[in-house]
Amino acid sequence: MTIAAERPSVLFVCVHNAGRSQMAAAFLTHLAGDRVQVRSAGSAPADTVNPAVVEAMSEAGVNISAEVPKVLTVEAVQASDVVITMGCGDTCPVFPGKRYLDWDLADPAGQGVDAVRPIRDEIEKRIRDLIDEIAPAE
Secondary structure (H helix, E strand, C coil): CCHHHHCCEEEEEECCCCCHHHHHHHHHHHHHHHHCEEEEEECCCCCCCCHHHHHHHHHCCCCCCCCCCCECCHHHHHCCCEEEECCCHHHCCCCCCCEEEECCCCCCCCCCHHHHHHHHHHHHHHHHHHHHHHCCCC
16 A cells, blocks of 8 residues: 555645635644645735634634645645645646545635634535545544
């Protein structure tokens, strides 16, 4: 069995890496622990993570206040088994042999915490389904 099969790697991508992809990466890390390698990136990263996203995640018991948006690199895509895009359009590089999923989620940019909560909850649901599929508990 290959290492990738033992510990799948997931990359979450959105434009600014300040909202959706940060929430998804944080939930996957929080819920799957070391069973999954997690990355997130943005095609045009913001300077900081959206404060309403930080607050909404804190309410869910996940602290992402120290996270920083990261730029999407070819290497990050190549190193990942599953690439999940969230509204980055054609800016995400595509490589053969990778599994790509596109999650159509509202963009929390410029939204208050009340608008972010339902996005957060939908992301958490999708992450739980993803974990069941790629890294079920023993």
